[in-house]
Amino acid sequence: MSQTYRPDTPEQVADLITWALAESTPLALRGHGTKAALGRPTNTSHALDLSGIAGIVDYAPEELVMTARAGTSMAEVRAALDAAGQMLAFEPPDWRPLLGQPHGPADPPGTLGGLVACNLAGSRRISAGAARDHVLGIAGVSGRGEAFRSGGRVVKNVTGFDLSKLLTGSMGTLAALTELSLKTVPRPETSATVLVLGLDAADAVQAMTRALGSSHEVSGAAHLPAAMAARSAVAAIAGDGRAITALRVEGPDPSVAWRCQALRTELTALGPTEALSHDDGAVLWGEVSDARLIADPADAVLWRLSVPPAQGARVLAAVRHGVGEGHLSGWQMDWGGGLLWLALAPTPEAHAGAVRDAVAHHGGGHATLIRAGADVRAHVPVFQPQPAPLAALSRRVTESFDPKGILSPGRMAEGR
Amino acid sequence: MRMPDPDTDVIARRARIARDLRRLVPDGSSNSPVGEGVIVDEDELRAYECDGLTAYRQPPLVVVLPSTTEQVSKVLRYCHDHGVKIVPRGAGTSLSGGALPLADAVTLGLGKFNRILDIDYDNRCVVAQPGVTNLGITQAVQARGFYYAPDPSSQIACSIGGNVAENAGGVHCLKYGLTTNNLLGLEMVLMTGEVVRLGGRHLDPGDLDLMGVVTGSEGLLGVITEVTVRILRGPETARAVLMGFPDTTAAADTVAAIIAQGIIPAGLEMMDRPAIHAAEDFVHADYPLDVEALLICELDGPEAEVDHLIERVAAIAHDNRVVSLRASADDAERALFWAGRKAAFPAVGRISPDYLCMDGSIPRQALPRVLQRMTEMSRRYGLRVANVFHAGDGNLHPLILFDANVSDELERAEAFGADILRLCVAVGGVLTGEHGVGVEKRDLMYTMFTETDMAHQQRLKCAFDPGQFLNPGKVFPTLHRCAELGRMRVSGGAVPFPDIPRF
Numbered sequence: 036m037s038q039t040y041r042p043d044t045p046e047q048v049a050d051l052i053t054w055a056l057a058e059s060t061p062l063a064l065r066g067h068g069t070k071a072a073l074g075r076p077t078n079t080s081h082a083l084d085l086s087g088i089a090g091i092v093d094y095a096p097e098e099l100v101m102t103a104r105a106g107t108s109m110a111e112v113r114a115a116l117d118a119a120g121q122m123l124a125f126e127p128p129d130w131r132p133l134l135g136q137p138h139g140p141a142d143p144p145g146t147l148g149g150l151v152a153c154n155l156a157g158s159r160r161i162s163a164g165a166a167r168d169h170v171l172g173i174a175g176v177s178g179r180g181e182a183f184r185s186g187g188r189v190v191k192n193v194t195g196f197d198l199s200k201l202l203t204g205s206m207g208t209l210a211a212l213t214e215l216s217l218k219t220v221p222r223p224e225t226s227a228t229v230l231v232l233g234l235d236a237a238d239a240v241q242a243m244t245r246a247l248g249s250s251h252e253v254s255g256a257a258h259l260p261a262a263m264a265a266r267s268a269v270a271a272i273a274g275d276g277r278a279i280t281a282l283r284v285e286g287p288d289p290s291v292a293w294r295c296q297a298l299r300t301e302l303t304a305l306g307p308t309e310a311l312s313h314d315d316g317a318v319l320w321g322e323v324s325d326a327r328l329i330a331d332p333a334d335a336v337l338w339r340l341s342v343p344p345a346q347g348a349r350v351l352a353a354v355r356h357g358v359g360e361g362h363l364s365g366w367q368m369d370w371g372g373g374l375l376w377l378a379l380a381p382t383p384e385a386h387a388g389a390v391r392d393a394v395a396h397h398g399g400g401h402a403t404l405i406r407a408g409a410d411v412r413a414h415v416p417v418f419q420p421q422p423a424p425l426a427a428l429s430r431r432v433t434e435s436f437d438p439k440g441i442l443s444p445g446r447m448a449e450g451r
Numbered sequence: 452m453r454m455p456d457p458d459t460d461v462i463a464r465r466a467r468i469a470r471d472l473r474r475l476v477p478d479g480s481s482n483s484p485v486g487e488g489v490i491v492d493e494d495e496l497r498a499y500e501c502d503g504l505t506a507y508r509q510p511p512l513v514v515v516l517p518s519t520t521e522q523v524s525k526v527l528r529y530c531h532d533h534g535v536k537i538v539p540r541g542a543g544t545s546l547s548g549g550a551l552p553l554a555d556a557v558t559l560g561l562g563k564f565n566r567i568l569d570i571d572y573d574n575r576c577v578v579a580q581p582g583v584t585n586l587g588i589t590q591a592v593q594a595r596g597f598y599y600a601p602d603p604s605s606q607i608a609c610s611i612g613g614n615v616a617e618n619a620g621g622v623h624c625l626k627y628g629l630t631t632n633n634l635l636g637l638e639m640v641l642m643t644g645e646v647v648r649l650g651g652r653h654l655d656p657g658d659l660d661l662m663g664v665v666t667g668s669e670g671l672l673g674v675i676t677e678v679t680v681r682i683l684r685g686p687e688t689a690r691a692v693l694m695g696f697p698d699t700t701a702a703a704d705t706v707a708a709i710i711a712q713g714i715i716p717a718g719l720e721m722m723d724r725p726a727i728h729a730a731e732d733f734v735h736a737d738y739p740l741d742v743e744a745l746l747i748c749e750l751d752g753p754e755a756e757v758d759h760l761i762e763r764v765a766a767i768a769h770d771n772r773v774v775s776l777r778a779s780a781d782d783a784e785r786a787l788f789w790a791g792r793k794a795a796f797p798a799v800g801r802i803s804p805d806y807l808c809m810d811g812s813i814p815r816q817a818l819p820r821v822l823q824r825m826t827e828m829s830r831r832y833g834l835r836v837a838n839v840f841h842a843g844d845g846n847l848h849p850l851i852l853f854d855a856n857v858s859d860e861l862e863r864a865e866a867f868g869a870d871i872l873r874l875c876v877a878v879g880g881v882l883t884g885e886h887g888v889g890v891e892k893r894d895l896m897y898t899m900f901t902e903t904d905m906a907h908q909q910r911l912k913c914a915f916d917p918g919q920f921l922n923p924g925k926v927f928p929t930l931h932r933c934a935e936l937g938r939m940r941v942s943g944g945a946v947p948f949p950d951i952p953r954f
């Protein structure tokens with residue numbers, strides 16, 4: 036019978052994994068389960084729920100570091116950061132709406148460990164890095180049933196291999212995370228968002244490239260085509276009816292005002308510009324980071340492509356051509372064109388060939404199948420397939436932590 | 452320092468190995484710039500006998516200087532098949548002995564990999580061979596107003612490949628991140644000769660973050676043959692403030708208050724009295740000499756922002772007993788403020804026959820306590836110490852002054868250094884912030900990690916290099932065979948059913 040185990044201590048996690056090893060019983064790792072539909076479906080009868088290993092252990096705002104147990108709710112993490120006027124710079128997205136999860140105020144928001152295990156980041160990724168750039172230290176229990184640590188609580192640290200980076204984004208395959216130390220940063224005093232209106236994808240990439248190549252420290256560069264922009268909760272955007280290319284600047288008041296004006300002047304040749312207030316901007320960047328506006332229709336398959344930013348429009352055109360007119364139901368660009376979200380009509384192959392060919396022919400990168408039925412995710416590689424020597428290396432790395440394939444086996448690739 | 456026992460069989464085969472390697476990496480012809488492929492001459496080998504940690508020296512078995520990825524691949528494959536160890540080497544500026552040769556190992560130098568392969572302004576990145584210097588990247592793009600942010604003090608000499616291997620930092624890393632945060636892609640040759648590419652011009656891995664763990668792996672996982680790094684457009688303006696304090700506590704409090712107010716300077720560096728005096732004597736940066744601690748705080752951005760923040764920093768300093776404060780009026784003056792800090796190591800080198808450069812990291816708030824304890828230790832060991840810090844991120848560089856010609860001074864300096872690092876760990880910090888473990892801190896690893904922690908790191912090494920041919924004797928205090936590390940004792944039924952809440 037299928038069981039969910041919910042240990043309260045890291046010692047219990049180690050006991051459980053040791054038991055699972057002895058019984059050759061693979062475990063599916065989870066926090067609140069908000070991202071359970073990410074990755075390949077695992078063939079496991081039991082689940083290891085880590086949300087009981089919870090609580091902030093140490094948060095010293097003046098040291099810019101928070102240490103928390105991996106199962107700590109993101110609501111608790113956010114509340115503590117808010118109280119100190121700080122944030123996680125990588126702008127953790129909330130993918131619950133996208134993944135069809137309940138996302139009301141009372142619903143579980145996801146755990147810190149889940150966020151780190153998936154290495155998620157929002158729009159500020161282009162200037163501040165991803166989750167992996169902010170994890171300073173990690174404690175976990177590997178697939179050998181052994182508790183171990185890596186890293187520490189300080190920003191500068193090269194003592195031994197940086198296992199924190201490897202475990203970040205490992206989707207529960209290498210180790211059950213039990214404790215994390217993350218870098219925190221002060222919230223910017225204010226922000227402003229410049230909108231360039233009515234650009235097509237190619238011109239949008241040009242505008243974003245220009246802005247990101249300027250000295251204005253742009254911390255968000257995204258593009259929504261008209262059909263997506265119309266869905267925005269920001270009245271000024273939805274009401275306008277045109278596509279928007281959005282560029283965010285953050286910092287002290289005088290600096291933001293100056294940079295906002297400078298960007299408008301520099302981009303005016305490309306199209307008409309508007310400026311969004313800090314509050315409207317916050318709504319927009321939330322929508323973009325969470326990819327909320329492309330979530331509908333719920334049966335569309337969703338791809339997330341990371342490509343060289345200046346290639347964004349070309350990759351998009353190649354996908355549109357490859358999947359055939361009418362199959363692309365929605366899209367948006369973030370990270371200056373480097374992050375392409377695509378909503379495609381559902382098919383058994385999820386258009387994987389066309390999507391991955393488009394990436395391969397335009398400078399490389401990777402395509403991840405974020406949303407599709409479990410049957411599709413079971414046979415279409417969810418993560419970018421690797422060349423043979425690299426795939427073999429990845430497998431050896433996984434086996435070095437989890438030799439018996441006990442932890443979420445098959446979540447990342449067949450057999451690991 | 453004990454290194455693994457040299458393999459006498461390999462040493463006996465030296466001539467043969469050199470001949471075979473020469474076939475794989477021939478000398479360039481006299482009209483080609485490629486130069487010598489393999490070095491065996493004892494005098495020439497001496498140039499490679501140490502890196503920046505000059506207390507340890509060992510001429511390599513031979514040196515091989517490939518110029519293409521294909522040659523690197525062939526050399527590694529050959530050495531793999533013939534049981535020969537490899538020590539990768541960039542510019543040899545490591546301060547932890549990472550590139551220290553072994554008597555039975557081939558030193559693989561990457562000096563000929565010195566070309567910039569592509570400058571891609573639209574994607575804001577540079578593709579370079581690993582032997583290009585750190586500064587070389589900035590120089591290649593500065594005409595267009597761009598730069599590469601991580602700036603180790605050794606930037607005119609150290610290689611970008613060595614930066615990746617050590618995850619090097621610099622004064623600008625407080626705001627712009629370390630090497631690992633500015634690296635987009637790399638090409639690497641595994642010990643088997645297989646070539647893998649990680650990352651590219653896009654962000655984030657599409658699978659496990661192998662690039663993240665290769666960065667800072669000190670030449671133990673593979674040989675890096677190409678890197679892609681992120682470049683940034685330079686700020687519109689940058690100004691630095693030079694602040695003198697009557698004691699280090701006041702300076703440390705100022706650092707804490709700047710950060711607490713949400714200001715992230717582009718650089719925030721501290722020097723103590725001995726370091727100030729040594730630097731001033733060397734570069735004449737017009738540092739105040741009647742203070743116990745000096746802070747250099749650089750702010751960058753639009754003029755409006757920089758002027759605004761300089762006022763705030765000055766106000767914070769005044770609240771914390773600053774006795775002298777000067778803001779740079781122009782770029783020349785700003786460069787002068789930095790000149791002393793950037794030359795601090797060689798400056799100390801002038802006032803002492805020898806020095807050891809330590810590299811611990813601590814939580815910022817522990818700074819006054821650690822400095823106090825260091826002063827006590829200095830008295831106890833009878834050795835002087837000069838301190839420079841990346842104060843903004845808690846990375847200390849105590850320079851221990853000694854004279855290797857005086858009996859037991861090296862041993863005392865090393866013991867003093869080890870005590871400082873133990874202290875760093877005890878206050879919640881780590882053994883090394885940016886210089887790497889190498890051989891220097893190898894035997895201290897257990898002050899920070901358990902056997903199990905270390906075994907997880909070593910098994911990762913085994914996944915990349917099961918024969919442990921790459922840079923043995925570095926980072927790990929004990930060498931275990933991979934088969935032994937991989938063994939697991941689990942017996943079905945022996946573990947009781949776990950007593951854990953179930954649903």
Ligand SMILES: Cc1cc2nc3c(=O)[nH]c(=O)nc-3n(C[C@H](O)[C@H](O)[C@H](O)COP(=O)(O)OP(=O)(O)OC[C@H]3O[C@@H](n4cnc5c(N)ncnc54)[C@H](O)[C@@H]3O)c2cc1C
Pocket residue numbers: 502503538539540541542543544545546548549550561581602603604605608609610611612613614615616617618619620621622669670671673674675676796797885886922
């Ligand atoms: C005066 C001085 C100041 C310094 N200041 C700083 C500073 O501010 N910040 C800082 O971080 N460091 C500093 N350093 C240390 C040093 O410069 C850095 O660690 C640098 O990154 C080493 O680069 P390198 O090319 O000299 O590498 P090397 O010394 O040749 O090698 C270092 C390590 O990297 C490995 N390695 C080198 N190239 C490759 C490759 N292509 N593939 C795989 N492995 C490779 C070697 O095996 C070795 O383990 C300083 C050193 C000196 C002498």
